[in-house]
Amino acid sequence: MNLLDVWTILVGLVLALLVMGTLAPFEALEWWAGWYGSRTEDTDTEDTDTEDTTDASAATQPIARVSEQHDHSRHFVVFLSGIHSVSGESYAAREIAFLEALKARLPHITLVELFPYSVTNRALTGQRQFARVWRWALNNKVSGNGLAGFLINLRNLWQVAVSADRRYGPIYNRGSADMILKGLRAKGYPFAGDTPVTLIGYSGGGQIAVGAAPYLRDALGQPVQVISLGGVISADPGALALRKLYHLYGTRDAVQRLGNIMCPGRWAVVALSPWNQAKRSGIIRLIRMGSMDHTGVDGYLDADTFVGQDDATQLYQRVISRNTINRNVNNQSASIQNTSVQNSGSPATASQGVNSQDVSASSSNQPPKLSYLDVTLDTISTCLTDIESSLGAVPSPS
Amino acid sequence: MTLPEAIGLVGRSLRLDPSAFEVIQTSPRGLTVALVVVLLGTLSEAIGQSIMLFANRVRPRRFVLSLLLSSGIQAFGMVFWTASVWWVAGRVFGVDANLRQVTRAVGLGYSPYLFSFFILVPFFGAFINGLLSLWRLLVVVLAVDVALDLSVRQALLSSGLGWLLLQVVKSTIGRPVISLTRVMRRWVAGVELSNLNELFKALQGSPSQTVTKTSTKTVTTSPTTSPITTDGSQQPQSQALQSDTRQKDAMQPDTVQKDIPQKDKV
Numbered sequence: 001m002n003l004l005d006v007w008t009i010l011v012g013l014v015l016a017l018l019v020m021g022t023l024a025p026f027e028a029l030e031w032w033a034g035w036y037g038s039r040t041e042d043t044d045t046e047d048t049d050t051e052d053t054t055d056a057s058a059a060t061q062p063i064a065r066v067s068e069q070h071d072h073s074r075h076f077v078v079f080l081s082g083i084h085s086v087s088g089e090s091y092a093a094r095e096i097a098f099l100e101a102l103k104a105r106l107p108h109i110t111l112v113e114l115f116p117y118s119v120t121n122r123a124l125t126g127q128r129q130f131a132r133v134w135r136w137a138l139n140n141k142v143s144g145n146g147l148a149g150f151l152i153n154l155r156n157l158w159q160v161a162v163s164a165d166r167r168y169g170p171i172y173n174r175g176s177a178d179m180i181l182k183g184l185r186a187k188g189y190p191f192a193g194d195t196p197v198t199l200i201g202y203s204g205g206g207q208i209a210v211g212a213a214p215y216l217r218d219a220l221g222q223p224v225q226v227i228s229l230g231g232v233i234s235a236d237p238g239a240l241a242l243r244k245l246y247h248l249y250g251t252r253d254a255v256q257r258l259g260n261i262m263c264p265g266r267w268a269v270v271a272l273s274p275w276n277q278a279k280r281s282g283i284i285r286l287i288r289m290g291s292m293d294h295t296g297v298d299g300y301l302d303a304d305t306f307v308g309q310d311d312a313t314q315l316y317q318r319v320i321s322r323n324t325i326n327r328n329v330n331n332q333s334a335s336i337q338n339t340s341v342q343n344s345g346s347p348a349t350a351s352q353g354v355n356s357q358d359v360s361a362s363s364s365n366q367p368p369k370l371s372y373l374d375v376t377l378d379t380i381s382t383c384l385t386d387i388e389s390s391l392g393a394v395p396s397p398s
Numbered sequence: 399m400t401l402p403e404a405i406g407l408v409g410r411s412l413r414l415d416p417s418a419f420e421v422i423q424t425s426p427r428g429l430t431v432a433l434v435v436v437l438l439g440t441l442s443e444a445i446g447q448s449i450m451l452f453a454n455r456v457r458p459r460r461f462v463l464s465l466l467l468s469s470g471i472q473a474f475g476m477v478f479w480t481a482s483v484w485w486v487a488g489r490v491f492g493v494d495a496n497l498r499q500v501t502r503a504v505g506l507g508y509s510p511y512l513f514s515f516f517i518l519v520p521f522f523g524a525f526i527n528g529l530l531s532l533w534r535l536l537v538v539v540l541a542v543d544v545a546l547d548l549s550v551r552q553a554l555l556s557s558g559l560g561w562l563l564l565q566v567v568k569s570t571i572g573r574p575v576i577s578l579t580r581v582m583r584r585w586v587a588g589v590e591l592s593n594l595n596e597l598f599k600a601l602q603g604s605p606s607q608t609v610t611k612t613s614t615k616t617v618t619t620s621p622t623t624s625p626i627t628t629d630g631s632q633q634p635q636s637q638a639l640q641s642d643t644r645q646k647d648a649m650q651p652d653t654v655q656k657d658i659p660q661k662d663k664v
Contacts, residue, residue, distance in 0.1 A: 021519035029452035033461075161520035167449050168520055170598040262521075 017154075024158035025165070028119045028172040036120065075109045075388060076189050076197045077102075078180055080116040080205030082295065083156035084149065086138050087115045087123030094301035094373070095202075101377050106384060112183040116201075116208040117159040119175025121182070124152070157232075160204035163211045164234035164263070173238065176208050177215030191220070196391050198225040198384060203255065203294065206231015206247075214241035227383050229376065230256040230294050235265020235275035244390075245284045246383045248376070250292025250300060287379060292372050303373040399427040408435060411509045411537055419544035422506045423499060432505025439511030440472035441465065446517030446527070453597050456587045464587045471579050478567065480504045482560035483542060491556065493546050503545035507538030 030036060079099060084092060103111055115121055124134035134155075140148035162168045163176070180199070189195065197220060201209035206228035214237070217223045223243035230253045239245055249256050260266045265273030278284045290307060293299045370378075399407070404427070410418035422428040444465045451461050484500040487493045510533035517523045517530075535557065543553035568576060584591055 018516050018519055021522070022516055024520055025449075025518060029449065033452045033455045033457075035458060158520060161522075165520040165523070167523065167594060171453065 020154060021158050021161070024155075025162045025168045025172075028162060028168060028175055031119050031175055032171045074195065075106075075384065076112060076184055076187065076195060077109045077384065078112045078114060078183060078197065078199045078209075080114055080199060080201045080208050082203030082205060083117070083153045083160065084141075084203075084295065085115060085117070085156070086125055086134055086152060094295075094299070094303070097303060098301045098373060098377070101373065102380065105377060105381055109384065110187050110189075112180075112187050114179060114183045116176060116179075116205050117156040119172060119179060121179045124155070156204055160207045160232055163207050164236060169211060169236070173208075173211035174215050177212040177219065180212055180216060181219055194222055194391075196222075196225070196387060198227060198387055200227045200229060200380065201231045202229040202300075204232050206233045206256075207236065207259070210236045210238040210242065210245065213238040217241045225387050227380055228256075229300055229380070230292075232256055232259045233266075233275075234259055234263040235270070235273040237274040239278040239283060240274050240281075242278070242283055244387060245278065246287055247284060248287045248289050248300070248379055250289045250294070252291050252298065253294040253300075255294040287383075289372075289375065289379065292376075299372065300376045301373050303371045305372050307370045307372070307375060399425050399431060404431045404434075407431060408506070408509050408512070411506050411541070412533075414536060414540055416540065416544055419503065419506065419541045422502045422541070423545055428502050429498060429505075432502045435512070436473050436476050436505045436508045437469065439508035439514065440476070441469040443472055443511050443514035443517075444468035446514040446523075449518070450591065450594065451587065453594055454587065454589050454591050456589060460586060460588045464583065467582060467586050471582075475564070476504060476508065477501075479560055479564050482563040482567075483538075483556050484560075486559045486563065487542070487546055487548070487552075487556045490559065491548060491552050493548065495546050499545045500542065503541035504538055507534055507541050509537060510534045 081095060082092075085095075099111065099113070103109070115123060118124075122128060125131055125138060128134070134152070137148040137151050141152060159172075163172045165172075184197065185191075189197070197216065199205075199209035199212075201207070206226070209226045209228070209231070210233055213224055213226065223241060225244045226242055226246070228245060228247045230249055231247060232255060233239075233247070263275075264270055266275050267273075268276065270276060275284070289300065291298075292302075296302070298305050407418050407421055407425075408431075411422075422432060425431070447468070448461070448465065451464050456464055480497070480501050483504060484495050484497050487495045487500070510530045514527075514530055517527045519526060538557050539550065539553045542548065542557055543550055546553070546556070548556065580591075
């Protein structure tokens with residue numbers, strides 16, 4: 001292959017990339033312009049749709065009905081998946097395991113899963129012009145075709161860029177906020193009160209979460225919190241509308257570093273950028289996750305890689321101290337729930353979240369064998385507990 | 399000149415190949431090619447800047463008409479730029495320039511603008527816009543250089559001063575024309591065209607998507623001018639603001655809804 005061929009291929013790739021980027025904002029723009037009209041669309045919150053149809057009378061009072069099912073819910077957590085996703089329903093084994101473990105660990109939270117790379121919450125494989133392409137890509141990705149997975153990642157990464165763009169950001173982020181509100185409503189969020197809402201943004205979901213923050217604050221009447229798991233985040237002004245932003249990052253995660261490199265507002269020299277202002281005012285808290293990678297093996301959600309000797313001491317100390325806080329806080333939470341929730345079956349106790357491994361570790365005072373997933377779960381649990389403590393939703397340990 | 403030859407000519411102009419600027423002057427179809435490049439380039443630019451039309455919620459048919467109008471106005475601007483370059487070259491450098499020659503040169507100089515639709519690319523749009531403007535200036539300078547047999551410095555000054563003259567004319571005696579184009583844009587778009595800053599300032603706390611549940615599907619309606627509601631209902635803004643207090647008083651578990659006037663919440 002001569003130099004001319006290489007050059008031609010390179011130019012072709014750049015053009016293909018630019019064409020993808022050019023098409024990226026159209027969904028949000030057409031939505032905003034009202035070009036979608038009253039098109040009927042599939043929704044990813046199928047469970048709620050089913051609920052709505054099973055009882056005709058319930059359709060007029062969905063919030064009250066669902067609230068009865070969730071009356072011990074004290075914290076709504078919206079999970080915005082990574083750029084590998086094609087719909088609000090996780091298909092990645094590690095992500096499914098993570099969400100299941102999170103629910104098991106913190107049973108009092110109500111989890112809302114959304115596809116953040118479409119303001120209309122339409123799955124890539126749903127009612128779209130290129131749905132067949134994305135179905136093909138998904139099938140191939142599941143079969144291990146890396147290129148197909150790369151295509152999906154690229155498509156969603158452009159949506160992250162739309163959210164971060166000054167021209168499109170306000171429109172896209174407004175759409176994301178609407179979608180999140182719709183997801184909360186579908187899960188029975190009690191809009192009348194001040195029940196906390198925290199967004200967990202994995203990868204590109206971090207930017208979407210921060211971008212939607214000002215609109216959510218306006219709609220909910222209170223700021224939301226964001227836990228960014230390796231989030232690719234620009235210097236979005238939305239950071240200043242947050243109550244708290246926990247940015248969890250691994251030292252081997254080059255993807256999350258993209259936000260740091262590509263967005264000048266993230267650089268320390270741009271002192272007046274919203275990001276740096278939020279850092280100074282204590283909104284942003286950076287949490288290093290040891291030598292974790294963004295995804296896959298060695299990624300944040302990897303249950304098969306264990307914390308190595310280098311990370312062991314630092315992470316172990318943190319994990320143990322946090323679990324101690326968790327246990328104290330959650331035990332109080334559980335006792336409150338036990339007394340306040342009457343006739344609701346068996347109220348879940350958050351103390352179940354502290355696994356036997358941790359307990360044995362504290363008693364023996366030896367570093368336990370912790371997987372990366374354990375550490376991630378533990379850190380996120382701690383962040384959620386911190387939020388609840390600071391809001392007074394759960395009494396903080398004195 | 400056949401279509402493939404014309405495409406080849408444009409390709410060479412993009413690569414700043416001087417032979418392209420000679421061919422555009424000597425070819426019998428040179429002027430046609432130059433004008434087609436201008437029209438396509440300005441149309442591409444109009445597409446690249448169509449965020450304004452989307453943001454102002456221009457309907458699809460009017461959207462297309464607005465793009466065409468925008469393209470025409472930009473092409474008109476090219477005519478003035480050509481005249482300015484011709485005038486400066488004649489007055490300042492004493493060149494006995496032919497207006498058609500300058501038109502062919504400046505017209506082909508618009509070839510980088512064929513890629514102006516890439517301005518839509520998120521995050522990199524401003525960078526691409528700057529790059530294309532610089533590229534166009536280079537092509538115009540070289541094309542004028544070849545057309546009028548000037549030195550590169552003289553060609554640069556002619557193009558630059560010509561552009562400057564155009565800006566001066568725009569902001570002085572050209573103002574009525576600018577106003578007229580605004581009126582035309584508004585008339586074709588069918589809505590008041592606010593700039594993005596104004597729109598986005600108003601965005602926080604105004605229109606929103608509303609969602610209505612149906613039996614098996616979710617009907618997503620377009621964003622409306624109603625305030626953001628968290629219960630999926632929709633009501634006119636003034637009515638919502640008036641009824642806010644009553645709603646809070648009458649809030650019942652089975653009809654609970656939160657309709658927050660934005661200015662009160664921030």
